[in-house]
Amino acid sequence: MNRRRLAATAVAAFAVTCLALSGCASAAPPASSADAAPRLGEVSPGLPDGEVVGQGMVLGDGEDGAQLCLGPVAESAPPQCAGIPLVGWSWEGLDGFETTGGVKWGSYAVQGTYDGTSFTVTQPPIMLALYDPMAPADPTGGEPGAGAEDELLAIQEELPDRLRDAYFASYPQDGWLFVDVLWDDGTWQDAADGEFGADTVIIRSALREIG
Numbered sequence: 001m002n003r004r005r006l007a008a009t010a011v012a013a014f015a016v017t018c019l020a021l022s023g024c025a026s027a028a029p030p031a032s033s034a035d036a037a038p039r040l041g042e043v044s045p046g047l048p049d050g051e052v053v054g055q056g057m058v059l060g061d062g063e064d065g066a067q068l069c070l071g072p073v074a075e076s077a078p079p080q081c082a083g084i085p086l087v088g089w090s091w092e093g094l095d096g097f098e099t100t101g102g103v104k105w106g107s108y109a110v111q112g113t114y115d116g117t118s119f120t121v122t123q124p125p126i127m128l129a130l131y132d133p134m135a136p137a138d139p140t141g142g143e144p145g146a147g148a149e150d151e152l153l154a155i156q157e158e159l160p161d162r163l164r165d166a167y168f169a170s171y172p173q174d175g176w177l178f179v180d181v182l183w184d185d186g187t188w189q190d191a192a193d194g195e196f197g198a199d200t201v202i203i204r205s206a207l208r209e210i211g
Contacts, residue, residue, distance in 0.1 A: 037191070037194040037195070038191050038194070039162075039191060039194075039195050040162055040163075040188060040191045040192045040195055040196075040201070041161075041162030041163055041164075041188075041191070042191065043187055043188075043191055044187065045183055045184050045185045045186075045187040045188060046185050046187065047114065047115060047116055048113070048114055048183070048185065048207065048209055049209075050113075050209060050210060050211070051111055051112060051113055051122060051209075051210045052111070052112070052113070052114055052183075052207040052208060052209050052210060053109055053110065053111045053133075053207070053208055053210060054068055054070050054084075054109070054110050054119070054206055054207050054208075055070070055107075055108075055109045055110075055128055055131065055206075056068055056069050056070040056071075056083070056107065056108075056110075056206070057069045057073050057079060057081060057083075057105055057106070057107050057108075058083075058086065058089065058097075058105065058106055058107075058108050058110065058125070059078070059079060059080075059081060059083065059103070059104075059105045060086075060089070060091070060103070060104050060105070061102055061103045061104075065085060065086060065087075065089065066085075066086045066089040066091075066104075067081075067082075067083035067084060067085050067086060068083045068084045068086055068110055068119055069081035069082070069083035070083065070084070070168070070182060070206035070207070071083075071168035071169070071180075071182070071206070072168065072169065077100055078098075078100045078101065078103040078105055079105055082165075084114070084117075084118060084119045084182075085117070085118045085119070086110070086118070086119050086120075086121055087112075087118050087119065087120040087121065088112070088120055088121040088122075089121050089125075091104055094106070094108075094125065095127060096108070096127040096129065106127070107127070107128040107129075108125040108126060108127055108128060108131075109125065109126045109127075109128060109131040109133070110125045111123040111125075111210065114183065114207055136208075139202045139204075140174075140176060140202065143199075144174045144175040144176070145174060145175030145176035145177075145199050145200055145202075146175055146197060146199040146200055147172070147175050147176065147177060147196070147199075147200040147201075148175075149172060151200075152172035152175075152176075152177040152200070153172065155177055155196065155200075155201065156170050156171075156172065156177060159179060163179075163181060163188070165182075166181045166182040166183065167179070167180075167181055168180040168181060168182065168206065175199075175200075176199075176200065176201070176202055177200065177201045177202070178202050178204060179192075179201060179202065179203050179204065180204050180206060181203060181204070181205060181206065182205070182206055182207065183205050183206070183207045184203050184204075184205040185205075188203045189201075189202075189203040
């Protein structure tokens with residue numbers, strides 16, 4: 001009988017000690033780095049589910065095909081740029097392009113599918129001078145951002161390394177950092193919101209989904 005009382009006393013003492021130490025075996029393990037939200041650039045957007053449209057310069061020399069340039073273009077004759085290879089592109093019957101030394105170029109809205117490497121044209125291109133799409137909704141909601149100028153410039157400095165070839169340009173304005181990229185399905189925007197706050201960085205995709 002005394003042994004039972006001693007055992008019960010020992011169990012009760014252990015329970016009290018565990019409570020005082022905020023739990024024993026039931027204590028939750030510390031969060032690991034794997035549980036942390038990904039930073040901008042640590043995850044990649046998925047491919048578009050359907051067709052997309054891109055507005056930019058189409059440049060081709062008739063030998064290596066044509067490419068759709070959605071980022072910076074060097075103002076030379078002919079222009080120079082690094083773009084997405086176009087599959088199914090034809091200059092035949094098109095208006096609005098120029099030719100110099102066998103190189104053709106013009107600015108068009110091009111619709112098709114993007115597989116991460118090339119862009120397959122599915123609809124006749126439209127000259128940008130005649131293209132009148134519906135304006136996208138203002139992602140700022142008409143409100144200023146919360147980023148300080150030095151903070152935004154520090155983020156901007158890291159973007160080329162983080163986003164690599166998909167990064168086109170960026171600029172701070174009204175507390176926001178606007179970032180232009182080749183394609184984002186919301187993955188990079190979510191990462192930016194998680195890292196910097198939902199009122200600091202706006203990711204703008206050059207390729208836009210249809211519908």
